[in-house]
Amino acid sequence: MANNEDLFKKITSHAKEYGFIFPSSEIYDGLGAVYDYAQNGVELKNNIKQYWWKSMTQMHDNIVGIDSAIFMHPKIWKASGHVDAFNDPLIDNKDSKKRYRADVLIEDYIAKLEDKVNKEVEKARKRFKDSFNEEQFLSTSQRVIEYNKEKEDVHNRYSKLMNDNDLAGLKSLIEELGIVCPISGTRNWTDVRQFNLMFSTKVGSVSDDSDVLYLRPETAQGIFVNYLNVQKTGRMKIPFGIAQIGKAFRNEIVARQFIFRMREFEQMEMEFFVRPTTEMKWFEYWKEERMNWHKSLGIPQEKYRFHDHEKLAHYANAATDIEFEFPFGFKELEGIHSRTDFDLKRHQEFSGKKIQYFDSETNESYTPYCVETSIGLDRTFLAIFSYAYKEEQLSDGSSRVVLNLPNILAPNKVSILPLVNKDGLPEKAHAIMDDVRKDFKAHYEEKDTIGKRYRRQDAIGTPFCVTVDNDTLKDNTVTIRSRSTMEQERIPIDNVKQYLRDNL
């Protein structure tokens, strides 16, 4: 465990030292849970995006992509359930340090009153046996009437407070009812605070409540609200999918573990629309398809596992996560959800627009069901980066740090190096560089000894180094060195690009 913590620290500092990820606003002491992608990081990230995008839109003839705006009509988040489902009033007990939802505490209290009523009824039922009349008992028992009155009273006040968003009122109600923490048993509560999942902002130069917009907490809704447009203009036939890559924003209570949980992050989502009753078949299909995508990056199966959800979100009828074994344990990397027709139905209801599909095969109209694949781009970055990071002990007693990135994702594909910085070698190397860069992201370096330059390229994951020496000037051959094996072979300059094409 301590070893893994140590490893994770090394990985995060490597990410900074070698230009992959910087803390946001670092010269101003940083901004919590926000990170910037640096010169090498942005290349790796873009390559991951492209790899995913192609696997979706190029390798499937029934998946198209869109890029919807981050700003969307505020009603969308009402329809999706985000406004109501993620506005929790939270309260902490200072003694047990436990956090509760204030509304749940009060609801529990009301439930206890209900239990008391039920107990009274049971007691009475035993006492009166066959002559027991429940209705009569409920309306005459003094105790039951009191309990019911308090229940109703508390419920009314509580509902009003929730509707008015009166946080101070919720706290005084909790105190007045004498609600104690189940753990510590004390009434030592903090103030009630509102937890808002979504960031809000205002549109227009003059602030007004009616102009509140949310920064989207997921990209999926941009797909759902464009479903009709895409289906019609693309003449899409079910089953078909819509893919999107984009930023999303969530106000996490605790955001930690580097880029694993950030307030601003990027998702790669694909919503696949299917005929109702076929959704479980497609759910299974996408589970397998997505796992294969991960494995295609050369990371072994044992680093991944499925984790099925026991408790389903309000929109889903099946859900699983693909988890990856990060240095800090198995954590969610991608979610695959069967979202039913929840989203399209809700948007039909809230927008008043008919969102239906006429299926010419079955000759009927229906609201399509939807299977979602939703992968965290930043988490994928972290998974690939941390798996690639290796400290190696070499046979000659020295060591090296190498990023064994999948070649297709590496920021630089090749580095062109003159063996020494004289004798016309730099000129020759520049000529090769100018040719290779037309087809591959290439890098040129003439400073320091060749060994140092190799190690620097190893540290940022460059798969190949091409070295120009004196023989090159005579016979137009160069050595090409592999990052993974550190072995090199001699090939004609004319074959360099073909070699790269064959080996990347």
Add this chain to the structure above:
RNA sequence: GCGGAAGUAGCUCAUUUGGUAGAGCGAUAGCCUUCCAAGCUAUAGGUGGCGGGUUCGAGCCCCGUUUUCCGCUCCA
């Protein structure tokens, strides 16, 4: 949000009871080098996280604040 620990050069760390801040690595420039880090020379780089207090004098003591890490908490 609570509790604990920490914050000195780009990185890793020194400065042993308060007396004007150093090293290694790295970086830059040059030299030397014909294939795998740690050869030579020179140079740059710190208002000691920030603010206040005590003191003749604070990196060191006190208070506040902020950031990071660890634990708890929360999480579609």
